[in-house]
Amino acid sequence: MSAPLVIVGTGMAGYGVLRALRHVDTRQPVWIAAADDGAAYAKFELATALAQRREAGQLVVATAEQMAYRFGATVEPHCRVVAIDRERRVVRTQTSGRASGEQAYSRLVLATGAEAVRPSAMRGSAADRILTVSSLAEYTYLRSELAGRKRVVVLGGDLPGCELAGNLLRGGCEVTLLEPQNRLLCDSFPTLCAGRIEQDLRSAGVSLWIEDGIHRIEQRGYDLEITTLSGLRLIAEVVVAALGSRPRSTLAREAGLDVASAIVVNGQMRSSDEHIFAVGECAQMANRVFAHVDDIEESVRVLAGGLTGGRNRMLRWHPRSRRMQTGCSEAVICEPPRGLDGEWHECATGRGVRALFHDRSGKLRGFALVGATTDETHRLLSGVGHWWSG
Ligand SMILES: Cc1cc2nc3c(=O)[nH]c(=O)nc-3n(C[C@H](O)[C@H](O)[C@H](O)COP(=O)(O)OP(=O)(O)OC[C@H]3O[C@@H](n4cnc5c(N)ncnc54)[C@H](O)[C@@H]3O)c2cc1C
DSSP: OOOOEEEEOOSHHHHHHHHHHHHHOSOSOEEEEOSSOOOEEOGGGHHHHHHTTOOHHHHEEEOHHHHHHHHTOEEETTEEEEEEETTTTEEEEEETTSOEEEEEOSEEEEOOOEEEOOOSSOBSTTGGGEEOOSSHHHHHHHHHHHTTOOEEEEEOOSHHHHHHHHHHHHTTOEEEEEESSSSTTTTTSOHHHHHHHHHHHHHHTOEEEETOOEEEEEEETTEEEEEETTSOEEEESEEEEOOOEEEOOHHHHHTTOOBSSSEEOOTTOBOSSTTEEEOGGGEEETTEEOOSHHHHHHHHHHHHHHHTTOOOOOOBOOOOOEEOOOSSOOEEEEOOOTTOOEEEEEEEETTEEEEEEEETTSOEEEEEEEEGGGGGHHHHHHHSOOOOBO
8 A cells, every 4th residue: 555645733734734635535545643632723813812711622623533533534643753764755753652653655744833932041040931822732831820810921022922912911911011122013013003003002001111021030939020131120920922933844954855944845835855745834935934824725725736636736925914913903914025125104094004015116015004994904905916926
């Protein structure tokens, strides 16, 4: 019997490939490894779920066993792929409580996702008590730490930090947000828009400490004592870093695949090895990582089409908008391509703030909206020029 298609990872990308594949091919054997318990859930709901105080179990749409049964695949939970032997076409695995093993593949799909960035060079006895929330397991742990506690410090004031702060506040916490740069949302929103979002967060009750970060963090009884970069003291019960995520690409790098900030793929999601593909947040095409759920969904369909011998469609980047989910502001961002030469033009009105990004030739290449102007999202999105093909 020929070796199965092997998928590494059971996030929206890994399970997405399985689902899309089964639409067209119910027979191809599929074997999937999950480093975690393999439960299917929507990672992008983790921040808003904190506001709703949902238990982790309520976020699970299907267990590994249910996914395996429903889509006719073998799903191995708590099974980490630790190496790829490209010559023999096998992956080496480590399953908790069992000896290491091997699994042969006909084709291999890496869907290892991304992990939260942790603050570097943190000092103090409680430096290891800084939490992150970028997986269901981390969400579960954070929820347990929040039980009976209220005072939370969020580290990082870009989009993930603002969303986390807003949602923790709505979930009943007293929230202080520390941002070392001189304003919020430096990497995503232009100045006026960021200023309006900052106002909204403050009015809702988030305490914002701009141009400040954590220098030391010490355990003091049940509390955490934070000394900030500017020398101020702050007492918290829970500290969460929201500094964005980093693609998990070590496996691919160690196997000798072409890796930049993520695994480099072409428009068919193929890596530099013709038998190995990558999808989701661990992959990048034309210098851009697949970090938006709509891009991941589309790439998964393209890959499934290719894997089942269908029409070989090439993926193209499309402009995407992302609604900020703080619960304190209405805000939408359609980020222009990174590094593109151009300028933001912002305009504040009674309805909110509208910011348009034009490239040097005057083409609209991105936008940001805050307040009631967010109702212009669809009109503006259809006017943003196509970016580039992979
Ligand atoms: C709080 C939060 C809010 C977000 N909000 C939005 C939003 O509003 N809009 C948006 O577009 N995006 C949002 N995102 C981003 C979006 O959720 C992710 O881009 C997407 O879920 C990534 O899916 P993935 O399958 O690529 O990766 P992941 O969900 O990270 O899945 C990776 C899987 O691979 C497994 N794995 C890793 N290494 C191994 C290994 N060696 N062996 C076996 N298994 C392995 C992991 O256990 C995991 O199951 C948000 C993300 C977070 C954290």
